[in-house]
Amino acid sequence: MARLHLTFYINVFFLVSHVLHYITCQQCETDHYSIYQRMLQGYTFKALKMQSGSLECRQACLADIRCQSYNVVFKGICELNNRTKEARPENFVKDLGRYYKQRDFKRAPLGSIRELPAISCKEIKASEGGQAVSGYYWLDLIRSGDSVLTYCDMVKEVADQCFKHLCQNNATCIEGHVNYTCACDSSGWSGTYCEKGRI
Numbered sequence: 001m002a003r004l005h006l007t008f009y010i011n012v013f014f015l016v017s018h019v020l021h022y023i024t025c026q027q028c029e030t031d032h033y034s035i036y037q038r039m040l041q042g043y044t045f046k047a048l049k050m051q052s053g054s055l056e057c058r059q060a061c062l063a064d065i066r067c068q069s070y071n072v073v074f075k076g077i078c079e080l081n082n083r084t085k086e087a088r089p090e091n092f093v094k095d096l097g098r099y100y101k102q103r104d105f106k107r108a109p110l111g112s113i114r115e116l117p118a119i120s121c122k123e124i125k126a127s128e129g130g131q132a133v134s135g136y137y138w139l140d141l142i143r144s145g146d147s148v149l150t151y152c153d154m155v156k157e158v159a160d161q162c163f164k165h166l167c168q169n170n171a172t173c174i175e176g177h178v179n180y181t182c183a184c185d186s187s188g189w190s191g192t193y194c195e196k197g198r199i
């Protein structure tokens, strides 16, 4: 009998929480439910205290353009992450004291803004799935903290720094760690783009 009651209350709880989710998420892009006892490890860029059970963490996440997801520590700490579990599945781990939730409104696609560079084109593809098309993205290939707008070939999932370049006079564009360089041919051109006349 007691067990029947418990089942009943659990069902009511889930019904109510789904209705609440529906009401509060009229503006949400897709349904992202909280995933209990899981967390994204290693990508927290900001942690703050919050009242346990409140919506403060979601608000803090929505207020920061870099925030992609968050971990809530049940005892009242909010951890804002700059990646989603899709971008970093290997860092999505079990944690009995937390739950994980993806940002559900106005999440900037990874690599779409200077403040949120990806470390590879592959990471963007993983993060955005079918949404990622070949084009220019903000990358920080060497994790220096600087973003460089770089072309990603999303079929091969590789960066192509020389896709479009400013090298002139038949100079060869050479891929670099961070950005391309121009190798002037032997005919005497010089300058960053081999734009300076023969001497």
Ligand SMILES: *[C@@H]1O[C@H](CO)[C@@H](O)[C@H](O)[C@H]1NC(C)=O
Pocket (backbone or CB within 6 Å): 042, 043, 044, 045, 046, 066, 082, 115, 116, 117
């Ligand atoms: C993301 O957060 C990690 C962990 O705090 C940090 O090392 C990294 O620089 C951040 N990356 C970006 C693009 O903000």
Ligand SMILES: *[C@@H]1O[C@H](CO)[C@@H](O)[C@H](O)[C@H]1NC(C)=O
Pocket (backbone or CB within 6 Å): 147, 148, 149, 166, 179, 180, 181, 192
């Ligand atoms: C990449 O290198 C080229 C040639 O040196 C330069 O013109 C361009 O500004 C660089 N891009 C960035 C984002 O630093």
Ligand SMILES: *[C@@H]1O[C@H](CO)[C@@H](O)[C@H](O)[C@H]1NC(C)=O
Pocket (backbone or CB within 6 Å): 169, 170, 187
């Ligand atoms: C570039 O190479 C082509 C073919 O080798 C040659 O005809 C042309 O004169 C070269 N242009 C310059 C600016 O060196």
